[in-house]
Amino acid sequence: MAATESTTPAATPPPVSEWSLPGMGLIKGLVVTGANMAQSFYRKDRMTTVQYPEERVAISPNFRNFPFLAYDGEDPATGLRCTACSICEKECPPQCIYIVMDRDENGKALKRPKVFDIDVSVCMNCGICAEVCPFDSIYMDGEYEIATGDRFGSLVFHKERLARSTDYHAKLRPAQAAEVAARRKADAEKKAAAAAAKEAKAKAEKEAKEKAAREAAAAAAAGDAPGTPPP
Numbered sequence: 001m002a003a004t005e006s007t008t009p010a011a012t013p014p015p016v017s018e019w020s021l022p023g024m025g026l027i028k029g030l031v032v033t034g035a036n037m038a039q040s041f042y043r044k045d046r047m048t049t050v051q052y053p054e055e056r057v058a059i060s061p062n063f064r065n066f067p068f069l070a071y072d073g074e075d076p077a078t079g080l081r082c083t084a085c086s087i088c089e090k091e092c093p094p095q096c097i098y099i100v101m102d103r104d105e106n107g108k109a110l111k112r113p114k115v116f117d118i119d120v121s122v123c124m125n126c127g128i129c130a131e132v133c134p135f136d137s138i139y140m141d142g143e144y145e146i147a148t149g150d151r152f153g154s155l156v157f158h159k160e161r162l163a164r165s166t167d168y169h170a171k172l173r174p175a176q177a178a179e180v181a182a183r184r185k186a187d188a189e190k191k192a193a194a195a196a197a198k199e200a201k202a203k204a205e206k207e208a209k210e211k212a213a214r215e216a217a218a219a220a221a222a223g224d225a226p227g228t229p230p231p
């Protein structure tokens with residue numbers, strides 16, 4: 001019986017461009033590193049470090065640290081948007097928010113916080129409080145230079161420490177602050193229009209009642225007049 005020839009094709013070598021010598025990856029990495037180092041002497045975008053604290057890089061718009069409470073106007077004592085509804089307190093995963101509602105002498109809720117504390121040594125910067133607040137009151141801050149050795153005196157932020165103006169919010173997160181301001185303005189205009197319509201309706205009803213009363217009085221007076229012939 002004649003010997004049969006093998007039909008399996010011989011393996012073709014890869015093209016030269018795909019050849020990989022031992023250590024080639026390391027050499028490529030060193031070339032990139034060397035190029036970056038050399039360019040960092042004359043190209044600003046290659047300088048990955050700054051002379052902190054004399055120099056600071058702008059924080060990313062998405063950077064968030066601890067929450068702050070927004071207030072309208074000039075006075076944080078009267079302008080805080082927070083209504084002490086406690087939604088953020090309930091939703092905070094590590095339970096580091098503590099709120100007490102302010103009340104008048106009769107115990108009626110004044111819809112503002114008497115106490116609003118956040119223990120920032122426990123806060124995990126999740127931003128859930130800012131997401132769930134229905135009153136545009138709490139947002140995430142970008143402040144990061146708060147290192148201290150005073151655990152309770154400095155790391156439990158009270159409402160005075162947490163209060164930040166809407167101007168601060170606009171500088172920190174311009175897009176978010178603009179969206180919130182536009183929405184609040186539209187809501188305020190809608191409420192004002194509804195109030196004006198309600199007032200106009202009440203006024204019209206009052207005038208109609210007064211007119212009906214006048215006509216009834218006039219009719220009664222006409223019926224009581226002496227010498228009026230019977231119908």
Ligand code: SF4
Nearest residue numbers: 092123124126127129
């Ligand atoms: S950021 Fe998260 S952990 Fe911190 S106070 Fe808000 S909900 Fe709580």
Ligand code: SF4
Nearest residue numbers: 082083085086088133
């Ligand atoms: S910050 Fe917002 S969610 Fe929290 S208590 Fe105030 S109004 Fe309610």
